[in-house]
Amino acid sequence: MTIRFRFAKSDLITAAGIAMRPLEIDDKGGLFERLGQPGITERLSHEELADLLRQPDTTYVAGYFDRAVQDLRGRKPADIINALADPIRRLVIWRKAVCNAFLALESSEEINRTHAGYLKGRAKLAAEVERRVGEGMAAAKLARPGVDIVTRQLPGSRTALHWVRNYEAAGYSAIALIPETHRCGNRTPRWCHQSEALMNQVIEIYADTQRPSKAAAVADTRTLFVRENTRRLAAGAGTLIVPSAASINRRLNLADPYYVHAKRYGTAAANAKFTFYENGVDVQQPLERVEMDENRLDVISLLTLTGIWDHLPSERQERFETGRRWLYVAIDCATRCILSMRLAETPNSGDAVRALRDIFIDKTPMARAAGCESTWHHHGGVQALVTDQGTAFTSDDFQGAILSLGVTPLLPPAGKPWLRGHIESFFRTYGHLLMPLLAGRTFFDTIERGDYPSEQLACLCDDDLITILLTYVVDIYHNQKHGSLGGETPNEAWARLVAKHGTPPVPDGLTLRRAFGRPLQRKLRGDGVFFSGLTYSCEALREAFLHSPQRSVEVRADLRDMGWIAVKVGAIWHPATANQGGFDGISFDLMQEAVRTLRIKHRKDAELAAPKVRRAIEQISEINRRAFALRELTPFHVTDLDVERHQAALHYPVRSDAERLGHATPSADPLAEGIQITPRALMPPDSPRDNPEPPLQERMRKNRWRFDDEQ
Incomplete structure (x- = not known):
């Protein structure tokens, strides 16, 4: 369909704050000139004008520059009828009906513009007006017999003719019929400028850091008038009129609310209160x-784990330390899915980095360890990460990990939590929905807490707490309808958006180890490098062992997968796999538990066999696996110091030469390498001993762990 507009030279179009008037219009479009900038023109097609008029920042006023329209703009309270209050709007519509009915009857010579002619045609004018506005006997729904009918009284001839003349002079615009009662009233100043200055002091008195009440501020202001009048009487001058308390209070209510709040509570509180959301x-x-x-x-x-708490005596349990843990959470803004969650003893960069690491992995095993029915599969690469300016997030370790992964870090200004509204909203959500279900809650403030004995009711250990939090997030929060998602659940939003857009790829394993692994120095050996009881090798390590004068290399490991590590040879990072097979996907926790189990059985063995370690890992119960998974999310996770201590204790690596050479055959009995739990047969107390044991000589015990595990 062809679009063509017709504009007059007196029209006004304002687009994006730029006012223009039409100069010429043709079948292709129009030429418009900017107001106040003669000669600056712009040509727009009719299609562009149609799109422009649909924009929210575009206004069009027909006949804006007409003399009659400009006269009305200075006298009328509004330029649009619907902007008026309902009673005034109905009155204007009725007045317009009176003028139109008068002009129609005048054209048929049934009424004229004289007093006698108006009185002669008054009855017909009333009937025509009722027909046009649908009132009285011309109403759409007739009233029942005996019901009162309310009709408007027609004005006298002088008023009616005044309306008609104004209506015609304004180009038959109903704006001319708006009553000008808004200009009524006494507008002369009530007080002199000295009284005005004193009365304005009520704002400064009230806007004080001592936060006086309004009544006190009004009373102090009236006291200022009394003092000023006393001074004037002593000087022989005239006294000032003292305003009433109500007048001073009205003046106080006219004060700038932002200014008053900033003066009373500070600018930070004012910014938080008057921020546009x-x-x-x-x-x-x-x-x-x-x-x-x-x-x-x-x-x-x-502040402990359940296994430790259950073995403490009752008197020790009563004196056990309690406190409030910190929680690190990461949320995806598009789907509102929680990507990471971790308990911490205090805010620190180490736990912040570990929480960041969890974003890139499938956390379903952790959810299963907590007994969740739903999966926690939400993970992937991150494009932009938004944090506050806390010390944990501004630390070199955290920022270095972000930049190493190619993630864009965003740190909004401090004191503006609405710039991170999604994570703040989640904290408030679980504060209102989950915390009331837990014993020992502290509430949001001391007033709301009252006499609730939080310390005496504390009964949740760290693993219990993280289990509850994981259950709430994975099984409840992810499956509840979310208001900001239009009634969609976070899991449904994730599935829909992933199917439509996909997720950014997770960084490769070498990049993850370089970003999150702790840098350690290891010496070159004939079998590569030694780390945590395993030896790792690659082609680059073998070349460096033969030809490089540098005899140590930097290594970085992922404690969730001991199958391979990253080694830096020269300036290039290389993956180095374990010489002992079967450790892919095995975590540091499981491997250390297996080594500890075997050493309890074989205390005299200085060397450990890789097949035994793997079989011990397989024999670790599923309960222990779940416990390790949950402990990883608590402050009792494996630290760098734990890694160093375990490495120092492993003087010999896990050997697998026999298995690789085919000299060792795995046993068919799955319990052959297990731990003997049957007690030895006790000898009778009277039976003599053939070889009495010599008394043990005291010896000094040496501290055998060290930071260098090379021997």
Whole structure:
């Protein structure tokens, strides 16, 4: 369909704050000139004008520059009828009906513009007006017999003719019929300028850091008038009129609310109170924007694990330390899915980096360890990570890990939590929905807490607490309808957006080890490098062992997968796999538990066999595996110091030469390498001993762990 507009030279179009008037219009479009800038013109086609008029920042006023329109703009309270209050709007519509009915009857010579002619045609004018506005006997729904009918009284001839003349002069615009009662009233100043200055002091008195009440501020202001009048009487001058308390209070209510709040409570509180809230950043794709923050839990818990607590005597349990843990959480802004969750003793960069590492892995095993029914599969690469300016997030370790992964770090200004609205909203959500279900909660403040004995009711250990949090997130929060998602659950939003856009790829294993692994120095050996009881080798290590004068290399490992590590030879990083097979996907926790189990059985063996270690790992119960998975999310996770201590204790690597050469055959009995739990037969107390044991000589015990595990 062909679009063509017709404009007059007196029209006004304002687009994006730029006012223009039409100069000429043809079948192709129009030429418009900017107001106040003669000669600056712009040509727009009719299609472009149609699109422009649909924009929210475009206004069009027909006949804006007409003399009659300009006369009305200075006298009328509004230029649009629907902007008026309902009673005034109905009155204007009725007045317009009176003018139109008068002009129609005048054209048929049934009424004229004289007093006698108006009185002669008054009855016909009333009937025509009722017909046009649908009132009285011309109403759409007739009233029942005996019901009162309310009709408007027609004006006298002088008023009616005044309306008609104004209506015609304004180009038959109903704006001319708007009553000008808004200009009524006494507008002369009530007080002199000295009284005005004193009365304005009520704002400064009230806007004080001592935060006086309004009544006190009004009373102090009236006291200022009394003092000023006393001074004037002593000087022989006239006194000032003292305003009433109500007048001073009305003046106080006219004060700038931001100014008053900033003076009374500070600028930070004023900024938080008067901030304009929006929907936040428009995010369309999963993991396009991830928000991460730390929050102190509103519950007091036992600062230990369940296994330790159960073996403590009752008197020790009563004196056991309690406190509030911190929680690190990362949330995907597009789907509202939680990507990472970790307990911490205090805010620190180490736990922040570990929480960041969990974003890139499938956490379903952790959810299964907590007994969750749903999966926690939400993971992938991150495009932008938004955090506050806490010390944990601004630390070199955390920022270095982000930059190593190619993630864009965003740190909004401090004191503006609405710039990270999604993570702050989640903290408030679980604070309102989950915390009331837990014993030992601390509430949001001391007033709300009252006499609730939080410390005495503390009964949750760290593994219990992380189990509850994981269950709430994985099974409840991810499957509940979310208001900001239009009633969609986070799991449904994740599935829909991943199917539509996909997720950014997870960084490769070498990049992850370089970003998150702790840098350690290891000496070159004939079998590569030695780390945590295993030896690792690659072609680059073998070449360096033969030809490089540098006899140590930097290594970085992923404690969740001991199958291979990253080694830096020269300036290039290389993957080095374990010489002992079967350790792919085996975590540091499981391997150390297997080594500890075997050493309890074989205390005299200085060397450990790789097949035995693998079989011990397989024999570790599923309960232990779940316990290791949950412990990883608590403050009792494996630290760098734990790794160093375990390495120092392993003087000999796990050997697998016999297996590789085919000299060792795995046993068919799965319990052959197990731990003997049957007690030895006790000898009778009277039976003599053939070889009495010599008394043990005391010896000094040496501290055998060290930071260098090379021997």
